[in-house]
Amino acid sequence: MAxxxxxxxxxxxxxxxxxxxxxxxxxxxxMRDSGVEIGYDAQAWNEMAEMGWAGVIxxxxxxxxxxxxxxxxxxxxxxxxxxTASPLIAxxxxxASALVLGGSDAQKSEWLPKIADGSVVGAxxxxxxxHHAPEKVALAATKSGTGYSLSGAKSFVIEGLAANxxxxxxRTSGTPGDKDGITLFLVPADAKGVSxxxxxxxxxxGAANITFDKVEVGADAVLGAVDKGWDVLEKTxxxxxxxxxxxxLGAANQAFETTLDYLxxxxxxxQVIGSFQALQHRAAKMFTDLELARSAVExxxxxxxxxxxxxxxxxxxxxxxxxxxxxxxxxxxxxMHGGIGMTDAHxxxxxxxRARAAEAAFGSQSYHRDRYARINGY
Amino acid sequence: xxDFGGGDPEAFRKEVREWVDANFPAELKGRPNPxxxxxxxxxxxxxxxxxxxxxAKGWGTPTWPSQYGGGGLGTAEAxxxxxxxxxxxxxxxxxxxxxxxxxxxxxEYGTEDQKLEHIPPICRGDVQWCQGFSEPGAGSDLAALxxxxxxxxxxxxxxxxxxxxxxxxxxxxxFCLVRTDTSKKHEGIxxxxxTMHQPGVEVRPIKLIAGSSPxxxxxxxxxRADKKNLVGPLNGGWTIAKRLLQHERGGxxxxxxxxxxxxxxxxxxxxxxxxxxxxxxxxxxxxxxxxQHEIEGRSFQQTALRAMLESKGNSGPSAAxxxxxxxxxxxxxxxxxxxxxxxxxxxLGWEGDAFKPEELGAVxxxxxxxxxxxxxxxxxxxxNIISKRILGLPDLTQHN
Numbered sequence: 018m019a020x021x022x023x024x025x026x027x028x029x030x031x032x033x034x035x036x037x038x039x040x041x042x043x044x045x046x047x048m049r050d051s052g053v054e055i056g057y058d059a060q061a062w063n064e065m066a067e068m069g070w071a072g073v074i075x076x077x078x079x080x081x082x083x084x085x086x087x088x089x090x091x092x093x094x095x096x097x098x099x100x101t102a103s104p105l106i107a108x109x110x111x112x113a114s115a116l117v118l119g120g121s122d123a124q125k126s127e128w129l130p131k132i133a134d135g136s137v138v139g140a141x142x143x144x145x146x147x148h149h150a151p152e153k154v155a156l157a158a159t160k161s162g163t164g165y166s167l168s169g170a171k172s173f174v175i176e177g178l179a180a181n182x183x184x185x186x187x188r189t190s191g192t193p194g195d196k197d198g199i200t201l202f203l204v205p206a207d208a209k210g211v212s213x214x215x216x217x218x219x220x221x222x223g224a225a226n227i228t229f230d231k232v233e234v235g236a237d238a239v240l241g242a243v244d245k246g247w248d249v250l251e252k253t254x255x256x257x258x259x260x261x262x263x264x265x266l267g268a269a270n271q272a273f274e275t276t277l278d279y280l281x282x283x284x285x286x287x288q289v290i291g292s293f294q295a296l297q298h299r300a301a302k303m304f305t306d307l308e309l310a311r312s313a314v315e316x317x318x319x320x321x322x323x324x325x326x327x328x329x330x331x332x333x334x335x336x337x338x339x340x341x342x343x344x345x346x347x348x349x350x351x352x353m354h355g356g357i358g359m360t361d362a363h364x365x366x367x368x369x370x371r372a373r374a375a376e377a378a379f380g381s382q383s384y385h386r387d388r389y390a391r392i393n394g395y
Numbered sequence: 396x397x398d399f400g401g402g403d404p405e406a407f408r409k410e411v412r413e414w415v416d417a418n419f420p421a422e423l424k425g426r427p428n429p430x431x432x433x434x435x436x437x438x439x440x441x442x443x444x445x446x447x448x449x450x451a452k453g454w455g456t457p458t459w460p461s462q463y464g465g466g467g468l469g470t471a472e473a474x475x476x477x478x479x480x481x482x483x484x485x486x487x488x489x490x491x492x493x494x495x496x497x498x499x500x501x502x503e504y505g506t507e508d509q510k511l512e513h514i515p516p517i518c519r520g521d522v523q524w525c526q527g528f529s530e531p532g533a534g535s536d537l538a539a540l541x542x543x544x545x546x547x548x549x550x551x552x553x554x555x556x557x558x559x560x561x562x563x564x565x566x567x568x569x570f571c572l573v574r575t576d577t578s579k580k581h582e583g584i585x586x587x588x589x590t591m592h593q594p595g596v597e598v599r600p601i602k603l604i605a606g607s608s609p610x611x612x613x614x615x616x617x618x619r620a621d622k623k624n625l626v627g628p629l630n631g632g633w634t635i636a637k638r639l640l641q642h643e644r645g646g647x648x649x650x651x652x653x654x655x656x657x658x659x660x661x662x663x664x665x666x667x668x669x670x671x672x673x674x675x676x677x678x679x680x681x682x683x684x685x686x687q688h689e690i691e692g693r694s695f696q697q698t699a700l701r702a703m704l705e706s707k708g709n710s711g712p713s714a715a716x717x718x719x720x721x722x723x724x725x726x727x728x729x730x731x732x733x734x735x736x737x738x739x740x741x742x743l744g745w746e747g748d749a750f751k752p753e754e755l756g757a758v759x760x761x762x763x764x765x766x767x768x769x770x771x772x773x774x775x776x777x778x779n780i781i782s783k784r785i786l787g788l789p790d791l792t793q794h795n
Contacts, residue, residue, distance in 0.1 A: 019705050146697055277786055292791045297782035305718045311695035313690075334690050384684040392690070395661045395676050 019315040020102065023261050025088050032067065032095035035084035039064065047176055048102060049221040055179035056223025057102035066135025069116040071109040074256075075117065079129035086110075086256060087318040090263035097267025100367055102222050104138045106260050107176035112139020113185045114256040115201065117339045119241035119249035124203060128182060140180035141257065142171035142204075142227055142249065145193075149185065149380045151254060152196050152247070156229060158187035164235040165189075167210075175378060177225030178215050179204050184253075186228070189244050196247040201240040208232050220367075255332040258379045259317040262332075262339040265375050266307075266314045269343040272350045272368040273303050296353060303346050310342040311337075330392045337385035340376040347372035400489060407472055411454075411479040420446040424484040424704045446488040450519035455489020460499065463510050464518030470703075491562065493517035493524040497570045500639040504627050512540035513568075513588070525591065526643075527557045527613065528572030528636070535776050537572075538581045538633060542615065544573035551575075551625070553618040559770065563611035564589050570639075571620075573708035576630050586632035606745075643771045644720040657753070660685050660730065663737045681736065688729055695722050718785075721777045724767035731761040 021029065040061055048058050065071065073089040075081025089110060097105065113132050116139075125138025129135035130328055145149050167187055174183070183204045191198030204211065210232035216224040241249045278302060281292030290296055317335035319327045347369040351358040358365040376382065420441035429442055438446070449455045452466065457473040459465020464780050466473070478507060480487060486503040510753040516522035542555025555575055563569075568590055576583030594615040600608035627635045659675070660712040664685060671676040676682035680770075699719065736756045742757050744750030782788045 018705070019701065239558055269398060277788075280788060288792045291788040294779070294791075297786075297788050298775070298778040301721075301778040301781035301785055304786060305722050308718055308724060309691070309694040309698050313694040313703045315701065316697045335562065337690055338694050386683060386690065389690060390675065390682060390686045393661070394674060395665070395670070395682065395685075 018184075019319065020090070020325075023085055028084065028088050029091040029095065030071075032070075032092040035064070035068065035395060036095045036099040036101050036320040040096070040099055040286050042100050042367065045100040045102055045367065046364075050120065054215050054223075056176070057104060057179070059245075060210040061101070062138075063135060064104050065103055065105065065163055066133075069133075070105060071113075071130045071135045072133030073128060075113050075129050075133045076108060079125055080133035081113075081129065082229075086259060086321040087315065089260060090314070090318040093260055093264040098271035099204035100268065100364075100371060104140070104176040104179055104223070106257060106264065107141065107180070108132055108137070108330075109175035109176075110354075111253060111257045111259040112180075112182060112184050113143040115139075115141070115253040116239060118252050119201060121237075123237065128203070132182075135354060137181045138176060138179050139182040139184060140174055140176045141253065142174045142177065142183045143254070144172060144173050144198070145169070147172075147377070149378070149384055151250060152199070153193045154186050154188045154199050155193045156185065156187045158189050158202060158232055160202055161233060164233060164238065165202065167204065167229045167232040168228065172226050173216065173225050173378075174225050176223045177227050178213055182206065183227070184240065186246060186250055198244050199246040199250065200243050201236045201246040201250060202234055203240050204229075204232060204234055204238065216334055218374060222371075222374065240295060244316065249330070254379060255328055256321060258336045258385075259314070259332050261375055261379060262314045262335045263318065264394075265339045265343045265372070266311055268375070269310070269346045270307055270337070272343075272346050272365070272372075273300075273307060275364065275368075276300075276327060276346075276350045276353050283355075290353075299349060299353075303342075303349060306342045306345065309338045313338045330389055333385035333389040333392065336380055337382045337389065340382040340385070342374045344382075398448050408475050408479065411476055412482070414452070415479055415483045415485060418445070418668045419483050419485045420445055423486075426486065427488060428486040428488060442488070443564075445485070446520045449488050451520070453518055453519060455487050456498065456518045456550055458492055459502065459514070459518060462565065463502070464515035471550065489518065491523050492526055492570075493522065496526065496639050496642045497524045499571075499642050500635060501626065503638065504635050508623065509588075509626065513693045520569045523562065523565055524568050524570060525560050525563045525566035525613075527569045527573075529559045530556060531558050535773050537636070540572055540574060540584065540711055542571070542573050543577075544585060544587060545751065546575070546618065549620070549622050550583075551620045553587070553589070553615045553620060555615055557613040557615070558601075559610045560598075560613040561610055563591070563613045564600055564608075569613075570626075572636055573620075575632075579630070580632040582630050584632040584636070585629055586626045586635045587620040587628065588624035589618060593618060595619075603763070604765070607759070607763070609763075619670055640725060640772055644777070648771050657756075660688065660733055660737065663734060666741060667737050667741065681733075685733065688726070688733060691722075695719075698722070719780060720770075721774055721781075722773065727767055728764050731757070731764045743777070 029350045044058065044061070069082055070092055072081030073084045073092065074085050093105065096105070097145060109132065113129065114370055116129055118127070128137060128139070130137055145155055156167065156171065158165045167185065169187070171185065183206055185202045185204050186199055188198055189200040206213070209299040210230040211227065212230070213225045213227050216225055216226060240246070259351060280296055280300065281289055308324050313335040317328070322329045350365045352367055354363065354365050359365050380388070421439050423445060427629065429438055448527045453459070453461060453464055454466050454476050457466035457468045457476050458470060461467030485518060494517060497660040498514060501513060505513070517524070528537060530540050542553065542557065544553045551573070553571070555573070557571070568588060570586065570588050572584050572588055574583055575585040595618040597616070598615040599611050601612060664676045664681065668690070669679060671677050677684060703780050738754055738757055740755045742751060744755055744758060746755065772780070
């Protein structure tokens with residue numbers, strides 16, 4: 018655990034006790050069983066917003082606390098432990114970061130206070146295919162009067178069904194794959210021509226496919242500069258990836274600890290199975306990997322707070338490493354629990370499903386290894 | 396922070412830089428430490444001058460207490476000394492097992508007289524130590540050791556055999572685990588010190604697969620250890636041995652921190668494998684594994700840094716060193732494997748001018764590196780320690 022300041026320790030403690038009391042895994046199970054379409058409990062989200070969590074990276078002048086990314090990572094880690102579902106990453110990190118990094122004063126004034134108090138849920142509509150590829154933007158924005166007309170489709174928009182505000186990457190010039198020619202737009206989710214289809218995902222979290230059919234927006238909907246949206250988009254995505262890695266760190270640690278507890282109580286062959294070396298050494302390997310992953314995740318969040326030039330490589334490092342470790346630990350959680358781990362009544366399946374969804378979101382291990390190498394010139 | 400005594404780090408850096416410029420012999424620039432090499436037997440005048448100069452300052456052991464010959468400095472100052480030595484191409488001439496393992500352990504467990512006798516010569520580099528731990532029948536199961544020490548009043552008489560004794564052929568003194576009670580296992584072991592320059596000590600270097608002889612078989616026949624050189628209580632040596640092994644493992648896990656030296660795998664791959672039109676390593680399978688290895692190395696470094704920051708205020712290694720040993724040594728071994736693979740046929744030379752020194756070094760390094768996951772507690776022993784001491788998993792209660 019990184020060395021924390023007083024604010025951060027308080028945030029972490031508050032997140033730990035709130036998630037344990039108000040949002041344990043049983044709450045996630047209840048949410049899933051209830052079939053809530055948005056993929057989270059709106060009442061719980063209101064409570065999080067009241068505690069200021071949605072405004073942790075938002076400047077104070079816009080209603081936030083500006084505690085920074087390591088701080089929101091601490092909250093997300095605790096949420097990850099308990100599989101707490103919420104739009105905190107999509108809205109409080111994704112949409113908020115895009116606005117902070119690229120928004121005009123008017124845009125910030127209009128949206129950031131509402132994101133900070135939770136009354137508006139933002140989401141990033143960036144991907145269009147089966148894999149994360151933010152430069153492969155085909156959704157077209159063409160000049161229309163004084164504004165633009167958006168047509169195309171976005172897939173796997175996290176919290177896309179719940180969102181009131183969409184940050185949409187669109188092509189204003191060039192071809193899919195070009196980083197130049199991408200422009201970001203702020204589009205209210207209820208704008209004419211926007212239609213959303215809920216995605217029922219294995220991890221039961223909220224996501225949607227969204228189509229844009231001649232959606233008319235004004236010139237003031239452009240976030241940042243026309244054709245030059247990539248810079249803000251990439252920085253925003255890095256903040257989301259780092260935040261997601263923090264959630265994954267919490268979930269992976271809880272998956273491991275739950276498994277470890279089971280190894281200490283499950284008796285076979287007349288003794289607890291945790292006394293078998295075949296399992297002990299796999300547990301030791303997971304513990305080692307979790308420690309390395311923690312270092313990578315915290316280093317990426319700290320680099321963002323320090324506005325360090327190596328943010329992109331440290332973020333890719335952390336998402337790749339964390340993805341590998343969560344993958345391993347979630348598989349081992351099921352395997353080491355044996356048959357009980359295969360049952361829906363047990364939590365192991367939740368962690369396994371969340372692991373795969375989180376691995377794929379905003380770049381898989383393969384995506385981030387490739388990106389890490391490119392950033393380093395090979 | 397207590398470092399710099401409240402003074403200015405840059406002023407201290409300037410002081411070190413000026414001292415190094417004035418004292419480091421130019422002819423030694425870029426040379427490795429001769430301590431564990433053949434040339435230790437006959438050091439040059441310049442090597443001796445440099446050793447004595449650093450030893451007198453206590454800067455070879457900068458954080459050790461000054462009353463025993465250490466530098467009496469903080470970790471930040473130690474880092475500056477290391478950086479300034481590096482800048483000047485100078486090695487730290489004070490090192491070896493005395494510095495890495497025995498000194499820190501004696502500072503913790505030794506009596507005042509023992510510290511005053513044994514620590515200053517380590518700080519000066521006057522005395523080299525070797526570690527009498529492993530035996531033919533006591534490897535991973537170290538506490539099964541059988542070398543006997545008989546109580547002869549004012550001294551112990553030692554008979555037995557040690558193996559894998561690193562640098563025994565160059566050592567002046569030995570810190571040794573001996574059995575002083577045959578009726579108990581762990582509680583029958585004592586930790587004693589004796590000079591290697593006495594009758595009855597026989598050292599036979601062991602030639603390894605890499606062609607060199609870093610380890611020895613060491614035979615003791617009626618060897619004498621004075622009673623004043625018993626460290627800790629009689630039959631209380633196992634606790635001290637465990638602590639010393641923590642220091643050893645801490646020292647052995649220096650992966651990713653530049654401990655390997657040499658060129659990066661990416662540089663090597665560019666030369667031996669080539670790049671595609673986009674500048675990527677031309678073999679995509681190899682590229683993936685190189686990236687994975689780089690990411691693993693970076694996260695290891697980040698963990699070392701995190702552990703250092705977290706332990707500020709505490710001193711000495713923690714149980715976390717067991718994690719670092721496995722992670723670091725696996726990483727280093729894989730680096731050797733990848734280096735060989737990248738070099739292809741050129742990475743298979745044993746000797747001769749068909750191969751560059753770098754290529755020959757890669758082969759020897761690969762073979763020598765196989766020891767990393769065996770010595771200092773094998774990979775499997777480390778995994779046992781993590782699962783039992785850190786994760787709290789129990790021992791087997793019965794065998795089926």
